[in-house]
Amino acid sequence: MGSLGGSAGAGADLGGKVGLPALDVALAFPQATPASLFPPAASDYYQFDDLLTDEEKALRKKVRGIMEKDIAPIMTEYWERAEFPFHAIPSLASLGLxxxxxxxxxxxxxxxxxxxxxxxxxxxxxxxxxxFILVHSSLAMSTIALCGSEAQKQKYLPSLAQFKTIGCWALTEPDYGSDASSLRTAATKVPGGWQLDGQKRWIGNSTFADVLIILARNADTNQLNGFIVKKGTPGLKATKIENKIGLRMVQNGDIILNKVFVPEEDRLTGISSFQDINKVLAMSRIMVAWQPIGISMGVFDICHRYLKERKQFGAPLAAFQLNQEKLVRMLGNIQAMLLVGWRLCKLYESGKMTPGRSSLGKSTDKN
Ligand SMILES: Cc1cc2nc3c(=O)[nH]c(=O)nc-3n(C[C@H](O)[C@H](O)[C@H](O)COP(=O)(O)OP(=O)(O)OC[C@H]3O[C@@H](n4cnc5c(N)ncnc54)[C@H](O)[C@@H]3O)c2cc1C
Incomplete structure (x- = not known):
């Protein structure tokens, strides 16, 4: 009981720190700390840290600290407004990811x-x-690193690494989602470069990206090619997809490419078929597999704190076995997901990753 009173008090004090009037927080829900104040991680039950090197442990701690301090207090507002918090880019850059x-x-x-x-x-x-980070880093930057020329890497990667410029990666089209290798956006050879014509859908970061990686079908070879398109190129238009029910801060766009000219120097010569895209996807799928692991950890941590704080029938909700069973099931699933994710990384690092293994990991952790 004493700890419940303490929680409400702490919530009120800390609420003041993140710019919310302390009294409002206390009145709104006196028995529970607002989600903008992230709880300490209780989800790491099998001490996953033991599997990490000292550098990996230190980075994990640093990222956790910055996210809890700088991002947690603003996330609800930007989720609600479905807007991107541009002022948070320096904090996200300071993660060094x-x-x-x-x-x-x-x-x-x-x-x-x-x-x-x-x-x-x-x-x-x-x-x-x-x-936002995965699209920018694991898709756009990785494609330049794996499939770009030395000149393209030197030109684009340093500013992308500092978030001075933002990248997006456009594979999906309105008529080709899961069936992405059938995409129709056309790349036609013209004097001095290429002309792109077509449509893309769902492209994360595309409404404000400086560097757009566009995947298109070569009109001569009928194979997939890749191009670096710069913001503001004539004929390029990206429109925000509205009314999303999830990932609302991510700015997903519909892209129209109408006679977009790309100079020869901005063609990604390392992409001559869909197999080359698979190299990028093999790694990015592993990173995507780690997203639900993190989301589940956060959900557990918030639920764990809430059930301990919220009191009904004279006891914290965590005192009831019905709720304890749910928490235990969540915790067990998180430990299993962490180990699948860790194994995916080790398979990749030892050169044993296959598209099937990364896809199974992604689908296992997402389910
Ligand atoms: C938030 C968000 C961000 C995204 N960001 C990007 C991005 O940055 N860049 C990019 O290129 N794309 C992006 N995408 C697109 C994403 O890759 C596609 O949504 C995905 O490939 C699925 O395509 P689709 O939405 O057209 O669904 P569809 O392929 O039409 O699938 C619809 C349903 O049918 C099922 N289905 C499909 N094929 C089969 C089959 N053969 N057998 C049984 N069931 C099947 C699917 O599982 C799904 O449930 C993003 C999507 C979202 C939602």
Whole structure:
């Protein structure tokens, strides 16, 4: 009972720190701390840290701290408004995650495990932020790193690594989602470069991205090619998809490409078929598999605190076995997901990753 009173008091005090009037917080829900004040992680029951190197542990701690302090207090407001918090970009940049495993070009050159556990820590506090980083880093930057020329890497990666420019990655089209390899956006050879014509859908970050990776079908070879398109190129238009029920901070766009000219120097020569895209997807799927791990950790931590704070029938909700069973099931699933995620990283790092293994991991952790 005493601890419940203490929680309400703490919520009121800390509420003042993040700019909310302390009295309002206390009145709104005296028995529960607002979600903008993230609870300490209680979900790491099997001490996953023991599997990490000292560097990986330190990065995990740093990311957790920045996310809890800088992002948790603003997430509800931006989720509600379905807007992107541009003023939070310096905080997200200070995580040091953009570019992930890429070595050189101003990128952090992390182990895949460090990258993955960090993205889980981002997702633990806010899933939209982790999607924003994944699209920018694991899709746009990775494609340039894996399929770009030396000149393209030097030109684009350093500013993307610092979030001075933002990237997006456009594969999906209105008529080709799961069936992405059938996409129809056309790339036609013209003097000095290429002309792109077609449509893209769902493209994260596309409404404000400086660098757009566009995947299109070569009109001569009928194979998939990749292009770097810059914001403001004539014929390029990205419109925000409204009324989403999830990942509301992520700015997903419909893109129209109408006779968009791309100079030859901005063609990604490392992409000559869909197989080359699979190289990027094999790694990004592992990172995507770590998103639900982080989201589940965050949900558990919030539920755990709430059930301990909220009192009904004269006792905290956590005192009832009906609720304890749910918490225990969640906790067990999180430990299993962490181990699947960790194994995916080790398979990738030892060169044993296959598209099937990464896809199974992604689907297992998402379900
Ligand atoms: C928030 C968000 C962000 C995204 N960001 C990007 C991005 O940055 N870049 C990008 O290129 N794309 C992006 N996408 C697109 C994403 O990759 C597609 O949504 C995905 O590939 C599925 O395509 P679809 O939505 O057209 O669904 P569909 O392919 O039409 O699928 C609809 C349903 O049918 C099922 N289905 C499909 N095929 C089969 C089958 N053969 N057998 C049985 N069931 C099947 C699917 O599982 C699904 O339940 C994003 C999507 C979302 C929602």
């Amino acid at each position: 953009a570019g992930g495993t890429i070595k050189g070009y101003g990128c952090p050159g992390l182990s895949l495990t460090a990258s993955a556990i960090s993205i889980a820590e981002v997702a633990r506090v806010d899933a939209s932020c982790s999607t």
